[in-house]
Amino acid sequence: MNLSKTLVWPKRLHWEKYFRPQTIPEALGLLEKHKGSARIIAGGTDLLLQIRNGDLAPKALVDITRIPGLDRVRLEGGRIKIGGLVTHTQVVQSRLIEERAMALKEGASWLGSPQIRNIGTLSGNIVSGQPGADTTIPLLALNAEVKVVNKKGERTIPLTEFFIDTGKTAVDSSREILTEISFPALKKEETSISLRLARRKALALPILTLAIVLSTDLAKRKFKYARIAMGPVGPIPFRARETENLLAGAPISEDIIKEAAQKAAQESNPRTSLLRGSEGYRRNMVANLVERGIRIGVERLEGKNV
Amino acid sequence: MSKEKIQIEVNGKVAVLEVESDELLVDVLRKNLGLMGTKAGCRAGECGACSVILNGKVVPSCLIPAMKADGGKITTVEGLEEDGKLHPLQRAFVEKGAIQCGFCTPGMLLSAKNLLDQNPHPTLEEIKTAISGVLCRCTGYQKILHAIQETSETMKDRGV
Numbered sequence: 040m041n042l043s044k045t046l047v048w049p050k051r052l053h054w055e056k057y058f059r060p061q062t063i064p065e066a067l068g069l070l071e072k073h074k075g076s077a078r079i080i081a082g083g084t085d086l087l088l089q090i091r092n093g094d095l096a097p098k099a100l101v102d103i104t105r106i107p108g109l110d111r112v113r114l115e116g117g118r119i120k121i122g123g124l125v126t127h128t129q130v131v132q133s134r135l136i137e138e139r140a141m142a143l144k145e146g147a148s149w150l151g152s153p154q155i156r157n158i159g160t161l162s163g164n165i166v167s168g169q170p171g172a173d174t175t176i177p178l179l180a181l182n183a184e185v186k187v188v189n190k191k192g193e194r195t196i197p198l199t200e201f202f203i204d205t206g207k208t209a210v211d212s213s214r215e216i217l218t219e220i221s222f223p224a225l226k227k228e229e230t231s232i233s234l235r236l237a238r239r240k241a242l243a244l245p246i247l248t249l250a251i252v253l254s255t256d257l258a259k260r261k262f263k264y265a266r267i268a269m270g271p272v273g274p275i276p277f278r279a280r281e282t283e284n285l286l287a288g289a290p291i292s293e294d295i296i297k298e299a300a301q302k303a304a305q306e307s308n309p310r311t312s313l314l315r316g317s318e319g320y321r322r323n324m325v326a327n328l329v330e331r332g333i334r335i336g337v338e339r340l341e342g343k344n345v
Numbered sequence: 346m347s348k349e350k351i352q353i354e355v356n357g358k359v360a361v362l363e364v365e366s367d368e369l370l371v372d373v374l375r376k377n378l379g380l381m382g383t384k385a386g387c388r389a390g391e392c393g394a395c396s397v398i399l400n401g402k403v404v405p406s407c408l409i410p411a412m413k414a415d416g417g418k419i420t421t422v423e424g425l426e427e428d429g430k431l432h433p434l435q436r437a438f439v440e441k442g443a444i445q446c447g448f449c450t451p452g453m454l455l456s457a458k459n460l461l462d463q464n465p466h467p468t469l470e471e472i473k474t475a476i477s478g479v480l481c482r483c484t485g486y487q488k489i490l491h492a493i494q495e496t497s498e499t500m501k502d503r504g505v
Binding site for chain 1: 408
């Protein structure tokens with residue numbers, strides 16, 4: 040973040056036109072007509088700040104919040120499907136997500152503030168491309184994919200291939216719309232957990248966000264697999280693949296949990312940051328949260344209410 | 346720049362307004378309608394001073410283009426009183442000393458009202474979450490929490 044910019048930002052924001060299309064084709068048509076100078080607005084909680092900061096200066100905004108059918112969370116063919124306009128508040132209140140994707144509920148529940156959660160959308164949180172975004176991290180661990188439409192048609196992108204650089208994703212909001220996020224609903228032998236380290240409980244950027252999806256064979260006391268996502272520990276959201284490999288098929292033991300925590304600290308790459316602390320501290324926190332996360336995951340699978 | 350017509354219902358009254366396409370709800374409420382209770386604090390969605398209730402949800406009016414609110418129902422702090430009598434929350438805030446400089450108070454009151462509308466008898470944790478989007482630099486929050494708790498209890502006594 041450029042601090043000097045935030046100190047002098049203008050009171051007045053500017054764009055010339057504000058459109059409110061009723062359908063996706065109409066919205067795409069408006070984007071095309073403006074040849075890259077118009078942008079999609081849904082919740083707007085990131086976009087308006089980017090305009091205020093001077094990072095973006097769209098001539099027109101295309102408000103998609105009046106397009107019907109994009110505001111639902113549903114279960115279809117074993118997958119949880121989240122429409123492009125679903126807000127964080129809706130995610131927090133969804134029984135389906137609580138029962139079958141707890142990590143996402145947890146991530147959404149501490150994003151921003153109630154006000155931000157009430158208007159900000161899950162899609163927006165992903166499209167903004169921040170490496171430690173509160174819902175991106177659990178969605179990555181949940182193996183989510185997204186549907187994106189543009190004038191040429193629709194494509195599906197796995198979240199693992201979605202992030203290009205900080206603030207840059209596979210979606211170009213001046214030409215495309217993210218219409219759906221989906222992932223397999225977790226089964227009985229699977230569980231998920233999110234953890235977050237921040238200076239305060241509300242309205243504070245995370246020092247570290249972590250999400251783990253865990254599957255175990257409790258009878259044999261073995262991990263079946265783990266998917267571990269975290270951020271910000273690099274320019275894009277990070278999957279701790281080496282740690283995942285270490286855990287796959289390993290016996291559930293104190294030693295292996297500690298080893299996994301150290302492995303995660305090694306393979307992550309946090310930098311010293313004025314906002315988030317020193318590299319050494321952040322690495323220690325990676326180990327700390329991974330250890331705690333795996334432990335809580337195992338306890339959840341054992342039926343404990345943690 | 347183009348002028349656009351919007352219609353919003355504010356505190357029970359319908360208003361038809363001409364706004365610029367790039368105006369924000371907070372400025373329209375203050376400038377066009379003279380409702381100065383809604384404060385523009387940080388203009389970044391971080392302080393909560395601009396909170397209003399839009400279609401049943403507390404939202405930051407500094408991050409909402411006025412055009413987006415078109416057709417919506419809005420409650421601002423001015424809409425809390427009834428027939429010149431303070432809302433029970435407002436009374437409790439006064440009695441408990443939950444107000445110092447007053448800048449955060451509208452956002453606090455609306456956050457609390459929205460909570461009690463949906464959940465008349467919240468736990469302390471639920472109250473804390475509900476007001477977590479509004480920053481107060483004077484009170485240390487304790488008196489605000491007490492005022493909201495007391496209002497909830499008074500409502501219980503009256504069988505609400």
